[in-house]
Amino acid sequence: MLSLLESMIRIRRFEDKCAELYTQQKIRGFLHLYDGEEAIASGVIPVLTPADRIVATYREHGHALVRGVPMTAVMAEMYGKAEGCSGGRGGSMHLFDSATNFYGGNAIVGGGLPLAGGLALADRMQGTDSVTACFFGEGAVAEGEFHETLNLCKLWSLPVLFVCENNGYAMGSALARTEAETDIHKKAAVYGMHAEVVDGMDVVAVEAAARRGIQRIRETGGPVFLECRTYRFRAHSMFDAQLYRDKDEVEQWRGKGPIVRFKGWLLENGLVDEADVAAIETRADAEIAEAVAFAEAGTWEPVEDLEKHVLGEQPPPPVPAKPSGETEEISYREAVKRAIREAIERDDRVFLMGEDVGAYGGCYAVTKGLMAELGEDRIRDTPLSESGFTGAGIGAAAAGMRPIVELMTVNFSLLALDQILNTAATMRHMSGNAFGVPLVIRMATGAGKQLAAQHSHSLEGWYAHIPGLKVLAPATIEDARGMLWTALEDPDPVLIFENVMLYNQTGTIDTNAGAVPITGAAVRRPGTDISLITYGGSLYKVMEAADQLAGEGIEAEVVDLRALRPLDDETIMASVARTRRALIVDEGWRTGSLAAEVSARIMEQGFWNLDAPVGRVCSAEVPIPYPKHLEDAAIPHVESIVAGARAVMGR
Secondary structure, eight states, rough: OOOHHHHHHHHHHHHHHHHHHHTTTOOOSOOOOTTTTTTHHHHHGGGSOSSSSEEOOOHHHEEEEHHOOOOHHHHHHHTTTOOOTTTTTEEETOOOOOTTOOOOOOTTTTTHHHHHHHHHHHHHHHHHHOOOOEEEEEGGGGGGHEEEHHHHHHTTTOOOEEEEEEEEEEEEEEHHOOOOOOOOHHHHHTTTTTEEEETOHHHHHHHHHHHHHHHHHHOOOEEEEEEEEEOEEEEEEOOOOOOTTHHHHHHHHTOOOOHHHHHHHHHHTSOOOOHHHHHHHHHHHHHHHHHHHHHHHOOOOOGGGGTTTTOOOOOOOOOOOOOHHHOEEEEEHHHHHHHHHHHHOOOEEEEEEETTTSOOOOSTTTTTHHHHOOOOOTTOOOOSSSHHHHHHHHHHTTTOOOEEEEEEHHHGGGGGGGIIIIITTHHHHHHHHHOOOOOOOEEEEEOOOSSTTSSSSOOOOHTTTTTTTTEOOOOHHHHHOOOOOOTTTTSOOOOEEGGGGTTOOOOEEETTTOOOOSSSSSSEEEEEEEEEEEEEEHHHHHHHHHHHTTTTOOOEEEOOOOESSOOHHHHHHHHHHSSSSSEEEEEEEEETTTHHHHHHHHHHHGGGGGOOOEEEEOOOOSOOOOSHHHHHHSOOOOOHHHHHHHHHHHH
């Protein structure tokens, strides 16, 4: 009883101090306080074991404290000091701590749900009995990621305790204004999981429900859903004027707050006395004073470390496989398939998941037959829920697995962009290197198959804009075969874009071909007059154009970028220094394109080597059309590349 009371008082007094420090501008940004909701974290988290995992929201100070993240480290993080639990990188909304399996606050409403599903998936695949507790507000139930995650977790029977902290307001919108069904637990029950409502202002009721739920999860392996009905006494954040509710409503709820209610019950029944309460408050105040002093004395991270932890420690390049002396002719499709099979066979942590990758064999037949060979646990068919299963892949990677997530097309990847940008690419830096995401995401890209506007675009340049990712565009059989294993050994998320026009391409490869580097461009054809710089599906068009140009007396050097992030400036500049002219061929749209970035770098680093302005051949700025003649006209082709090279040459 004393422990439950002390936990809630400790949170309340800590946050009261945080509010005071905010007014003094010691804490900045958004500050979301847990005032009134303390019974939920205090009731649930102590029931978990140290091996269990926690995912929280941006209102996570109380959760971190109850979990055992030191108050000194939490306060230092609120200050933005280097001694903070996230190294000062995350602030109030992003508290991380690997020692306590605290996977952070998440400032994207609903964004932590897929992550929690992935953590639980990793535990299931690793054969542990750990549980992941996922806390979120009722506003998250309107998000697609809520439904995608609940469906996936029930479908795969994943050990997640979903804890909805229903405080009645999604920011400033009352529940009845935003939800057609206001009984949140019913939404979970629809997916067939055990769901119940708990009085979130009663810490004993919350603890009892948590015990029941966690026991059920450990016995059945499947998810459980708790809707804890509560109320926040303070504003949504310190910027909130609270125009959406009146003071009488708040005061009525304060009268039945979790601390007032529980303390009164304990005193009334003689289980504690006022001296016990005073001692708790004294201890909390002393701990808070120590935490403030620690944060005040903390240090600011040097500006020189700004780019630290964008990526993890980089592994050495792969050792080239010893050639066998024998070659075979295979397709690009078969090369990718072999890479996937080999990776799964050699590492128990590797698995593939995505839409129709199993029974169907993959939209482009890359994974045909692999489910029968490797089993449904390692080749996982997912629902059509890109954000949900991509986020699950992120969670599984953060928990030690090496997932390969397949997104059917690059256009579909936009449904998962939140998870890719806001979690996968951000987690390492935001957590101060507490957690990394060693994940590989494969997707088909490009036009040429008359699949029209929503299946045919080349958006890899968008992803190459994002720090924290590596972006690959294998164009050759060797790269299609060898990049995957190297990517799986990388500590950070790697996106592999496979151009749809390459799957049927064939070529010879050494029978002992293995892993290849995932950094560095390659000169595919030497030349002296102009550098043709490209990647992915455009490589073979560029090679054909170079042959045509040779017939006109123009010797073109062809540079295959291979990796779009990071770009290999050294190889690009060396080629331009040799030829003194450059044409960049990019299937993306011209405005804001990857070609524009490469051109800018040449101007910045190689301007004095140029004899002519840099040229670009890109896709027309239209959605990719269906008719073949219009599709061909919309994307780079041999004739437009030759014409572009002639223009740069002044012919």
